[in-house]
Amino acid sequence: MKMYCAIGMIAVSWAQLEDMVSLCISRLLGTDHTEFLPIASNMQIKARFDALKAIAGLRLPADEAKALIARCDEALELGRERNKILHGSWIQGETDDVAIRLNYRAHGRISTDAPVISAREIAETSDRITMLTEGFAQTLQRLGLFDPKNPMRSPARDPGRTPEPPLAPLAPLD
Template identity: 95%
Template sequence: MTTRTVRLGPLSVKMYCAIGMIAVSWAQLEDMVSLCMSRLLGTDHTEFLPIASNMQVKARFDALKSIAGLRLPADEAKALIARCDEALELGRERNKILHGSWIQGETDDVAIRLNYRAHGRISADAPVISAREIAEISDRITMLTEAFAQALQRLGLLDPKNPMRSPVRPPEKTAGA
């Protein structure tokens, strides 16, 4: 059995920063998913926020997958659905990181996450995780957010200079016109 040394007290600034990166990048992803839903529905984003903010994260991704299937060409819908599935997988990692119980490791750039479950049986482990590994997960989340934004841009539904501005849509044709 290998002996590990932990330091009592708070985590290092490096570890706090890495964990914080996950929180910030995930919040940006959630906002982008809400923006995707509002734009694909043709709704003003600020008017849609009261709905999105009251939806659980999984429900947002499930809703976006459904909307994409209804509103997008098959290839765009397939790509957006794949991004949603990838985000849900990353969400599991995010939850472990943000909701984990942490102990500082031997050096400033590693910590030990205490994992325990008591659903039917008790299990526990304590993996060592580096700030770099956490930052890499944050980078993957950020890349997904960018991929959603790029999809909206391709569809003409996002102005990167003013992302909150609703895109100008051509007037709909009326009967007899």
């Protein structure tokens, strides 16, 4: 049971990360998030990270862009571990907090590598994903683009908002 809870934690924390990445893109583009969601929902997560990295490089100061791009790269690495955990084939281990993950190769062959993984190890991966999500939110908050008390409120459309220094304008297309 502990293993299933830990695996579920990965699914939830990754979904929150995906939502935050979409929010970052929409806010950096200056687009209402609810209007951007139909676009984001049709993008694979790697495409979302690539888009975020590109828009960060265009709109943010160099140090903020570099940090955000590094966070995206870290998330993509964690995504590989997330995929192994969520899409793996699990066999119960000796106790309820340990399981064995069967690793499949192309055409359904099972590799000889079948690591034993604990619920705690999986929960630690979930915690790392959650910390990345919080890091993205903190970046938006520093830029004045995120209110943790009302995350869906679009700062650009909030008349009572104190104006922040503008983001770098997008270069015109020639």
